[in-house]
Amino acid sequence: MNPSDFDAAAADVAIAHDYLTQRGGAEKVVLALHRAFPSAPVYTTLYEPSLTYPEFGDVDVIPSVINRFGPFRRSHRLALPFLAWASGRVRVPARNTIVSSSGWAHGFRTSGRKIVYCYSPARWLYQPDSYLGTSRPGLKGLALGLLTPFLKRWDKRMAGTATKYFAISTVVQGRIKETYGIDAEVLPAPHSVDMTVPEEPVTLPAITTDEGFYLCISRLLPYKNVGAVIQAFNELGLPLVVVGAGPEEKRLKAAAATNVTMVKNLSDGQMRWLYARCTAVVSASYEDFGLTPIEGATHGKPAVVLRWGGFLDTIRENETGTYFDAPTPESIKDGIERSRRIDWQEPTIRAHADSFTEEHFARRLKEAISELSVR
Known part of the structure; x- marks a missing residue:
């Protein structure tokens, strides 16, 4: 018509x-x-x-x-x-x-x-x-x-x-x-992060809040490769918080070690609380865009992500995040370890988020x- x-x-x-x-x-x-x-x-x-x-x-x-x-x-x-x-x-x-x-x-x-x-x-x-x-x-x-x-x-x-x-x-x-x-x-x-929303605490194990944690936010689907992220952190022993639900949930919970916490159905205030306190955002997903690194950047937090797809448009390497080359535990571990050696500048990361x-x-x-x- x-x-x-x-x-x-x-x-x-x-x-x-x-x-x-x-x-x-x-x-x-x-x-x-x-x-x-x-x-x-x-x-x-x-x-x-x-x-x-x-x-x-x-x-x-x-x-x-x-x-x-x-x-x-x-x-x-x-x-x-x-x-x-x-x-x-x-x-x-x-x-x-x-x-x-x-x-x-x-x-x-x-x-x-x-x-x-x-x-x-x-x-x-x-x-x-x-x-x-x-x-x-x-x-x-x-x-x-x-x-x-x-x-x-x-x-x-x-x-x-x-x-x-x-x-x-x-x-x-x-x-x-x-x-x-x-x-x-x-x-x-x-990104649609509303910085005026009051933060709401999320109950996490003491080790997570004491040592600082990495944050993986994802639907629990095969192509998101959350299992590889969990395995990498099982081996690293660093605290990881996974936020999400989906058909892979039962399998992933069974695979997670004690340093991995899985939560879901969080409010915007709870998400803000996690972003504000995490060390970095992690994703091994085949994302066509991927909002979570941008949302993390609004809080000045770097990202550690798969060198693929939409992440190539949204991450400035070694300024706002680091890449790893394959969605495997070994490659993810390498990306995390390289990220830990960089002195991240929160103002630079926040300024990058302003372009989205x-x-x-x-x-x-x-x-x-x-x-x-x-x-």
Whole structure:
């Protein structure tokens, strides 16, 4: 439908997102989008308030028809066979829809311009081994194998309905070009750390608070490589706090030594408390962007991360963080030991974080809407 055909009552801007059933970087971006466009409704396939950020309680969230099925809300992976169908039935009446997508929301039907902010072409289609793991494919893997040919055709067709594509990082920009043949503009995600939120203490073992601890914040999925981080710290004997939940949780807890503490479902105040007291942020994940090193940098803390993907855009080596070259315990240990020999300068690290603000992010999106409106 042409913009000139819109219903006069259509919203000027709406926001679309895959599903609101977890707490992670993508959901933080959606909240940042809503702060930039506070009157915008948010359309999604699934919404479970108890599993995502409480700030969505103040947002007009409009879920799809499959949201009535509780098991899907509690585990969006169970809904995999139905998400393409559900996405195609979400209708967004707006002159401009900003789509926050890693695989589904770009398939929503919009009545106006569709501006896609892409975290990555769907991992479960184009990187299934890293998404699901290779050891036990299980029913999800079998279902995905059967659905993949259809989903790839659907995915590429829906990508072609976009008016403009943004990529979260240069590695994703290249992946979008390779997968869809689309030239995307890189727009880094904003950090959304609110330094006015009061800190709330987190109960940790005495050794952790006495000696200083490293901080790993991640969904517990295979491609996040949290197991390798835990093994590295098992061998180093240094305190590590892992914040996150996911299907790998039971296995990782069993693998963790006594110097590793695992917590989840923390408030913003508790996260601030951890960032403010940690020695450094650690990640061995194949991240397309990775917000946690930027959030750590707002507190003046360096990062020790995998030399891959979005981290290449966000870390200044030996100024705001160090890299290791493989997601293995040996390589992670080497990165940690090199980091411990550097005299980190908190003002330099904090200044770097200032280049990833919500103001810059919102300004570029508003400029894009204005540019598209005059075409």
